[in-house]
Amino acid sequence: MLKVQIILFDKSVLIQHGLSSVIEKIPVAHTIHFINSSDELLSFLNTSVPDLIISNTELIEKKHIKLIQEIIEKEKIKYISLQTDKTYNSDSIPTADTIELNSNENEILEIISMQIGSLEKEDKSKKKEIISTREENIVREIAMGLSNKEIADKLFISQHTVITHRKNITRKLGIKSVSGLTIYAILNNLIRMDEVE
Amino acid sequence: MVITKDIKMADVIHMNHFSLSILERFGIELGFGDKSVDETCKIYNVDTDFFLEIINAFIHTEYFPKKQLQNFPVKLITDYLQKTHNYYMQIKVPEIESLIEEMVLSCSTQKENINLLKRFFSEYKEELKNHIQREEKVVFPYTQLIENAFYSDKIDKQTLRQMDEYSIDIFEKEHDNIEEKLYDLKNIIIKYLPQPNNKTLCNKLLHELFGLEKDINDHSRIEDKVLVPKILEMEKGIRKKAGLKV
Numbered sequence: 336m337l338k339v340q341i342i343l344f345d346k347s348v349l350i351q352h353g354l355s356s357v358i359e360k361i362p363v364a365h366t367i368h369f370i371n372s373s374d375e376l377l378s379f380l381n382t383s384v385p386d387l388i389i390s391n392t393e394l395i396e397k398k399h400i401k402l403i404q405e406i407i408e409k410e411k412i413k414y415i416s417l418q419t420d421k422t423y424n425s426d427s428i429p430t431a432d433t434i435e436l437n438s439n440e441n442e443i444l445e446i447i448s449m450q451i452g453s454l455e456k457e458d459k460s461k462k463k464e465i466i467s468t469r470e471e472n473i474v475r476e477i478a479m480g481l482s483n484k485e486i487a488d489k490l491f492i493s494q495h496t497v498i499t500h501r502k503n504i505t506r507k508l509g510i511k512s513v514s515g516l517t518i519y520a521i522l523n524n525l526i527r528m529d530e531v532e
Numbered sequence: 533m534v535i536t537k538d539i540k541m542a543d544v545i546h547m548n549h550f551s552l553s554i555l556e557r558f559g560i561e562l563g564f565g566d567k568s569v570d571e572t573c574k575i576y577n578v579d580t581d582f583f584l585e586i587i588n589a590f591i592h593t594e595y596f597p598k599k600q601l602q603n604f605p606v607k608l609i610t611d612y613l614q615k616t617h618n619y620y621m622q623i624k625v626p627e628i629e630s631l632i633e634e635m636v637l638s639c640s641t642q643k644e645n646i647n648l649l650k651r652f653f654s655e656y657k658e659e660l661k662n663h664i665q666r667e668e669k670v671v672f673p674y675t676q677l678i679e680n681a682f683y684s685d686k687i688d689k690q691t692l693r694q695m696d697e698y699s700i701d702i703f704e705k706e707h708d709n710i711e712e713k714l715y716d717l718k719n720i721i722i723k724y725l726p727q728p729n730n731k732t733l734c735n736k737l738l739h740e741l742f743g744l745e746k747d748i749n750d751h752s753r754i755e756d757k758v759l760v761p762k763i764l765e766m767e768k769g770i771r772k773k774a775g776l777k778v
Binding site for chain 1: 640641642644645648649652655712713715716717719720723724725726727729
């Protein structure tokens, strides 16, 4: 999937950098945009659509709230509210989750990972992967070290069909070697690293 | 533009800086001022015509006056090929390895994935090493044997027997695509690897891979289009001289 675009909106440099160093630990390609003011947030949203906003809701100016809320709802952006005060609750912006300032690293990681994870799922259902499910299965078997004959027997197809599939896979992915396909399979979660060899 | 002996050596580099690696292989050092290709080659005791053929073949993939290159002694060609082998194993491969190593160390988000690349490349290195060893231990000595026999008046039985055991078309057949894995590695990085946080390193690595791939392609081209036809021709000649069927 494409890189996850994350907005971090808070006035405090400490919070911005602290959060971003936690986000770095999540193994998903992403870009973090630091935003310092309500105006800036609005103008960012007017030009591009992030996947996730982590923002201190208190810092969003009253006059902007309605507009920002509309954009978030329209574009289905995940919104995590950053809260300093538990009692404060904005009912205008639909929050997917809340991070409290006294949360520990694991709690924060869990909250953000969950939101990013749900993004990935949506992404997968949205656009089908470049290779078909059948081809994915074959890549899986190749990565496990099976020969054409073994794959054919296992999937109840002819060797000839396996070869045709392999040709198509190579053409689509631009990867020819078995070890190259293995990396592809791992990167795309078709197999786990410990399943190889 | 085809490079000729009167062009300034400095302009050759300006035209295509990848040719630096070729100069290095011929032992030609920088600082040639305004000297021409011919003058520079003479200083370093390099056969100017041979240098021109190699550098032109390198710069223009479509340029290949095979006939002319085939007139050079086998030794000159295999010496050059051997130098490119050294360049790969002693300079390029370690360079790429240390780049990948640097990526592993400086990466906070993609360590596991970069380690996959590392493993992949070390597999590739083994393959390249075997490929090179085979050429240096089997193919190159064989080509020399054929050339010697071709120019001698008497063809001994020993040579003919060796020709029966191994002939250059075996090499042609088994000469596998050593660039294939590099191509895969490039595509994995370009298309599938989630971008690591150190993008500069990643781009540098890609750049190096492209460079190595081009160089190896060029290298194989010289083997397949120059060395192999030359030896095939000589094998025929030897058989004829020995009164065998061609």
